[in-house]
Amino acid sequence: MSSLSILLVEDDTIEVMKLNRTISKLNLNHTVIEMKNGELALEYLNGDHKLPDIILLDLNMPKLNGIDFLSILKEDNELKHIPTIILTTSCNQKDLQECYNLGVTGYILKPLRYEEYVTKIEKIVAYWSINELIQKK
Amino acid sequence: MDDEKIKILERALKREKQARKQAELILEKKSLELYTIAQELKIANEKLGTLLNEKDTQLKGVFENINDAYLIMDLGGNVLKMNDSAVDFFEYDIQKEKLNVQNLIYIEDTEYAFNSFGVLLKEGHFSDYTARIITKSKKIKWVHINASIIFDDKNKPIAAQGIVRDITETKFNNELIEEQKNQLNAIVENAPFGIALTQQGSFIKTNKAFIDLIGYNENELHTISINDITHPEDVDKSKNLKKSLEKSDLNNFLVHKKYIKKDGSVIWAKTNVSAVRNTNRSLKYEVAIIEDITSEREKNLILDTIQKLTRSILGKVNIYEISWEIISQIANFLETDECSLYLVNKETNSLDQITTINPNTTDPKKIDIRSAELVDITNNGLSKIFDNKASKSVYGSEAFIPILNENIVIGIIHCKHRQNNFFNKSNINTLENIASLVAIQLKSAIHLRARNKAEKENITLLKQLEKNNLELQEYAHIVSHDLKSPLRSINALVSWIREDNQDILDNVSLSNMDLIDTTLEKMEQLISDILIYSSIGNKETKKENVNLNLLIEELKQIMFVPTNIQINILNELPTLNADRIKLQQLFQNLISNAIKFNDKKEGIIDISLIEEKKNYTISVRDNGIGIDEKYFKQIFKIFNSLKESKESSGIGLSIVKKIVDLLGGEVWIESEMNVFTAFFIKIPK
Numbered sequence: 110m111s112s113l114s115i116l117l118v119e120d121d122t123i124e125v126m127k128l129n130r131t132i133s134k135l136n137l138n139h140t141v142i143e144m145k146n147g148e149l150a151l152e153y154l155n156g157d158h159k160l161p162d163i164i165l166l167d168l169n170m171p172k173l174n175g176i177d178f179l180s181i182l183k184e185d186n187e188l189k190h191i192p193t194i195i196l197t198t199s200c201n202q203k204d205l206q207e208c209y210n211l212g213v214t215g216y217i218l219k220p221l222r223y224e225e226y227v228t229k230i231e232k233i234v235a236y237w238s239i240n241e242l243i244q245k246k
Numbered sequence: 247m248d249d250e251k252i253k254i255l256e257r258a259l260k261r262e263k264q265a266r267k268q269a270e271l272i273l274e275k276k277s278l279e280l281y282t283i284a285q286e287l288k289i290a291n292e293k294l295g296t297l298l299n300e301k302d303t304q305l306k307g308v309f310e311n312i313n314d315a316y317l318i319m320d321l322g323g324n325v326l327k328m329n330d331s332a333v334d335f336f337e338y339d340i341q342k343e344k345l346n347v348q349n350l351i352y353i354e355d356t357e358y359a360f361n362s363f364g365v366l367l368k369e370g371h372f373s374d375y376t377a378r379i380i381t382k383s384k385k386i387k388w389v390h391i392n393a394s395i396i397f398d399d400k401n402k403p404i405a406a407q408g409i410v411r412d413i414t415e416t417k418f419n420n421e422l423i424e425e426q427k428n429q430l431n432a433i434v435e436n437a438p439f440g441i442a443l444t445q446q447g448s449f450i451k452t453n454k455a456f457i458d459l460i461g462y463n464e465n466e467l468h469t470i471s472i473n474d475i476t477h478p479e480d481v482d483k484s485k486n487l488k489k490s491l492e493k494s495d496l497n498n499f500l501v502h503k504k505y506i507k508k509d510g511s512v513i514w515a516k517t518n519v520s521a522v523r524n525t526n527r528s529l530k531y532e533v534a535i536i537e538d539i540t541s542e543r544e545k546n547l548i549l550d551t552i553q554k555l556t557r558s559i560l561g562k563v564n565i566y567e568i569s570w571e572i573i574s575q576i577a578n579f580l581e582t583d584e585c586s587l588y589l590v591n592k593e594t595n596s597l598d599q600i601t602t603i604n605p606n607t608t609d610p611k612k613i614d615i616r617s618a619e620l621v622d623i624t625n626n627g628l629s630k631i632f633d634n635k636a637s638k639s640v641y642g643s644e645a646f647i648p649i650l651n652e653n654i655v656i657g658i659i660h661c662k663h664r665q666n667n668f669f670n671k672s673n674i675n676t677l678e679n680i681a682s683l684v685a686i687q688l689k690s691a692i693h694l695r696a697r698n699k700a701e702k703e704n705i706t707l708l709k710q711l712e713k714n715n716l717e718l719q720e721y722a723h724i725v726s727h728d729l730k731s732p733l734r735s736i737n738a739l740v741s742w743i744r745e746d747n748q749d750i751l752d753n754v755s756l757s758n759m760d761l762i763d764t765t766l767e768k769m770e771q772l773i774s775d776i777l778i779y780s781s782i783g784n785k786e787t788k789k790e791n792v793n794l795n796l797l798i799e800e801l802k803q804i805m806f807v808p809t810n811i812q813i814n815i816l817n818e819l820p821t822l823n824a825d826r827i828k829l830q831q832l833f834q835n836l837i838s839n840a841i842k843f844n845d846k847k848e849g850i851i852d853i854s855l856i857e858e859k860k861n862y863t864i865s866v867r868d869n870g871i872g873i874d875e876k877y878f879k880q881i882f883k884i885f886n887s888l889k890e891s892k893e894s895s896g897i898g899l900s901i902v903k904k905i906v907d908l909l910g911g912e913v914w915i916e917s918e919m920n921v922f923t924a925f926f927i928k929i930p931k
Contacts, residue, residue: 199723223742
């Protein structure tokens, strides 16, 4: 299992804490890059950084929301290859459709129970860490 | 005897002798004279006889060859001579019998006969004696006699002669002609149509009907021509036709034209003009037969107008179009100069002009409904006529006719005419008929206008509503996200506390933390259910055929069904054409309720169908705790959970009710406490 560089685009502090805690709890050797919203995330991606292996994206965010961010990302030839998994509370059919149309690789509903959350994250990370991923920059 | 005596005697004798001698002499002389006279008389008589004979012969020669009877009579009336015609005519022959003219006189004409004879004697001649005679065989004949007296050379009347003409037939013919003439006159005079004989447009003779029709008397007619009484609009037409008559192009023509009567009013007449020509074919007279068709035309026009109007407004729904048809038909019918239609506007208490035929109007007028002159019309629904003789108005008269619908004035037709006293009972009546005819159509149009207006508003409202709904839905999602996030966070935080302090926390604290989790879950369920509830009916429904048997099998897989609960489909359920998601939500809620509220060791949930002609009634029956009858209605209301339950948000049955409503069905409940609860859903096929 390779170590993943995960870009988490999420405005909720506790959600960020949840992911960090999950990663550390599971003793996984993955890096979490935290971005408060889509705008910052784009800045980061366009900056002089190594591109993340996967993106975990929240939909409801201030400023540039998840779907807008996703649209820009998928228009960008340099960035559109990055597997993006939606991590949201919205089970809105409209959102679901739109996200898959834009080319997300997963759509995970945030469960209420933390334990369930841990299970889901574990599975995603496990899945992507056994995938061959494009290395750029 | 004395000498003296003798002497005397002698002298006397001598005188006697002398006297006798004298007498003899005189006698002799007288005798001679008498003889001479007798001779003369004889000669004269002979002469007269000759003369008469001569004359007779002459006359005989003259009258021999004529058919007329000729006779001579003495002054006593005895016929002396008669020709053959006379014999034939009177049937008497004086060769065989004596005849006195008195025998010929018709008794009633006796006086005239004697008077005429008196004149004849006095004047010596008598012309044109016309009377009746009786022939021998008692035939009555009319005769015409010219007679004269015959005088002798001493100018003494001695006889009378006469030429007798039989005029019986002529007399009869004349009477016939006279009678026919009278008859003809009677026909002409009493003809129901006007007849006028004109020459170059001037009146020669007219009948009573014509005079009545035109209003001028015979004398006045002699001073005017036919063009003077022809309506200016028809003058050219009439002149052209007249020219054709003159050029012999035409022998008669029929024209419908207007005449102006003496009082200035206009009548419509069917005029048939025929030419009477001289032998050289030039035009001598024109005979015009004029029939007043004003009322007939009016009647036809009324019918025509009403028919046209009915046809033209049929199917029209636009107020302006209908109004235009109404007023243009009326204007055409009455030849009014101005005609407008107003509709009552209750909001502004005014009459708003909808359409008008008036070259001077640019802006639609508004009339205050309460204006004094309109009160009668708008309040009482009565037509009103104004004659503007006194005022300086250009218009002679005007009329207001209310348009009534169910006894309420909805509008007014207003007409103006340049003629004074133009509006009368009859044309007002027609206008009222028109008004009542169009009232319904107009009313529907008004309704339609109001409805269209409302519909437009509705569309705007609906769009707004749709937008609001969408916003609301978005809002619901956002709210649910925003509400759920803290719950998740709390849950995570509680988990961490529990994890981090597992050794320190006592059992009470641990179970409290479990309670926090339960509460959070309940809260989350509540939020999810609200979201579902608010979304029902918002989304566009996609109808598809949904097999309920399969749907329920699927639900069994998805839902958490405790092992002590058994779900049975008792008979085959139908396939419904409906929104799959909604049906899923519907049964999911019913089944989950049945699971939740089951306290039995062996929980049984039976689903069955009762099929009716028009409906499917599906029941979901459990053997759970049951529901008190007093809550039967209440439970379908939102947030009305009867039992505190960690899984129950109290929205589930509200969702069921809402979905059933959307499907056009009914939902009800039957239950017995601690025995069973059955939900029935009736859905139209």
